[in-house]
Amino acid sequence: MKQCIVGSGLIGSFLGSVIALNGGDIKFVARGEWLARLQQPLTLTDYKGHKANVPAANIHSPNVTEKYDVIWLTVKCTALKDMANVLSPLLHPRSIIICCQNGVGSHHIMLRAFPHHQVLRAMVPFNVVVQGQHLHKGSQGELVIEDSGDKTLNQRLLSTVRHNLLEAHISDDIEPVQWAKLQLNLGNGVNALADMPVKAMLQQRPYRRVIASLMDELLNVTGAAGIALPKVANIHGRWIPRVLRLPNGLFTLLAKQMLAIDPSVKTSMWWDLNNGKTTEKTFLYGAVVSKAEELNVAVPYNRAIISLLREAEEQGNKQHRYRALSPETLEARVREQM
Numbered sequence: 341m342k343q344c345i346v347g348s349g350l351i352g353s354f355l356g357s358v359i360a361l362n363g364g365d366i367k368f369v370a371r372g373e374w375l376a377r378l379q380q381p382l383t384l385t386d387y388k389g390h391k392a393n394v395p396a397a398n399i400h401s402p403n404v405t406e407k408y409d410v411i412w413l414t415v416k417c418t419a420l421k422d423m424a425n426v427l428s429p430l431l432h433p434r435s436i437i438i439c440c441q442n443g444v445g446s447h448h449i450m451l452r453a454f455p456h457h458q459v460l461r462a463m464v465p466f467n468v469v470v471q472g473q474h475l476h477k478g479s480q481g482e483l484v485i486e487d488s489g490d491k492t493l494n495q496r497l498l499s500t501v502r503h504n505l506l507e508a509h510i511s512d513d514i515e516p517v518q519w520a521k522l523q524l525n526l527g528n529g530v531n532a533l534a535d536m537p538v539k540a541m542l543q544q545r546p547y548r549r550v551i552a553s554l555m556d557e558l559l560n561v562t563g564a565a566g567i568a569l570p571k572v573a574n575i576h577g578r579w580i581p582r583v584l585r586l587p588n589g590l591f592t593l594l595a596k597q598m599l600a601i602d603p604s605v606k607t608s609m610w611w612d613l614n615n616g617k618t619t620e621k622t623f624l625y626g627a628v629v630s631k632a633e634e635l636n637v638a639v640p641y642n643r644a645i646i647s648l649l650r651e652a653e654e655q656g657n658k659q660h661r662y663r664a665l666s667p668e669t670l671e672a673r674v675r676e677q678m
């Protein structure tokens with residue numbers, strides 16, 4: 341099975357390196373600093389203490405015609421619009437595209453671009469941080485791959501990714517899984533605006549209160565839509581807002597597992613905002629807002645965060661650096677936007 345990672349950043353490089361460790365036939369479409377990094381050996385580790393060394397990767401050469409059976413699409417949602425041109429030369433008629441983006445619904449862009457191909461979704465629950473040639477999986481969770489409808493293919497996909505560095509399973513109902521993950525990702529914008537590691541952010545109650553309100557709105561929307569969210573973190577999503585609102589002392593005591601993350605972990609949205617890129621705001625918060633509009637549910641916090649992120653992106657473009665929001669300012673600014 342010839343496989344290719346398209347969009348080799350944090351998630352793609354980690355996933356592809358695990359496939360290489362498993363002996364998979366895998367190449368990478370990479371550019372910039374990641375191309376340079378993948379051309380050298382890498383070390384992979386995880387928060388449980390597993391470690392593996394990976395030799396230099398096989399890079400896909402745009403000058404050679406090469407088609408792949410499986411494409412793991414690991415670009416940000418914001419890059420999907422450019423993927424028709426990138427993927428077309430890599431696909432044969434039976435190639436499968438696996439969309440690994442956060443959020444809900446962005447795979448439709450690929451379904452529209454490639455209506456004759458099978459487009460599957462995967463949910464990536466864990467965080468990856470990079471330091472030089474070292475990729476570290478800093479948090480827990482199993483990769484969830486959408487059921488392809490073909491048991492043999494499902495097994496082949498699982499065996500290509502399963503490793504002590506990466507647990508994975510198949511889901512025959514991925515959309516609720518994506519909504520459950522999206523609930524966790526509603527912290528991404530707060531993290532980006534706070535401009536600090538996730539662990540430090542979670543230690544400040546006003547930041548947690550904003551995240552809790554964003555999550556309450558998602559729970560109202562999924563409740564109204566009749567979507568039953570599966571448990572994708574240590575605590576079921578329905579309890580997370582309550583836990584987040586606890587005073588600091590109680591929170592530290594009861595949310596030990598939530599705080600058991602590498603102190604350097606920052607969300608993917610933090611990386612985008614800090615690199616002056618457009619964030620995935622309309623694919624994450626925007627998915628909540630669109631569903632809420634369909635169902636006539638109020639989601640003022642999710643709308644407000646989109647505005648604040650847009651403002652921060654504009655500031656970043658003009659001044660090369662956006663202003664981090666203190667927890668009190670963030671709460672006040674969110675209320676002001678509502």
Ligand SMILES: NC(=O)C1=CN([C@@H]2O[C@H](COP(=O)(O)OP(=O)(O)OC[C@H]3O[C@@H](n4cnc5c(N)ncnc54)[C@H](OP(=O)(O)O)[C@@H]3O)[C@@H](O)[C@H]2O)C=CC1
Pocket residue numbers: 346347348349350351352369370371372374414415416417419422426440441442464465466467468469607608620
């Ligand atoms: N980071 C994390 O810990 C997690 C991320 N996710 C989700 O996974 C997805 C991927 O995120 P992440 O790995 O962080 O993203 P990254 O930005 O680290 O990686 C994406 C890579 O794709 C490259 N790329 C974009 N467009 C093209 C193109 N046209 N041709 C070739 N390469 C291209 C980017 O290059 P360039 O930078 O030059 O644009 C970048 O190297 C997102 O949806 C994210 O929300 C999910 C769980 C955790």
Ligand SMILES: CC(C)(CO)C(=O)C(=O)O
Pocket residue numbers: 442464465466467468479524525528605606607608609
């Ligand atoms: C794992 C998590 C929730 C936080 O890092 C993430 O998905 C992201 O950074 O986008």
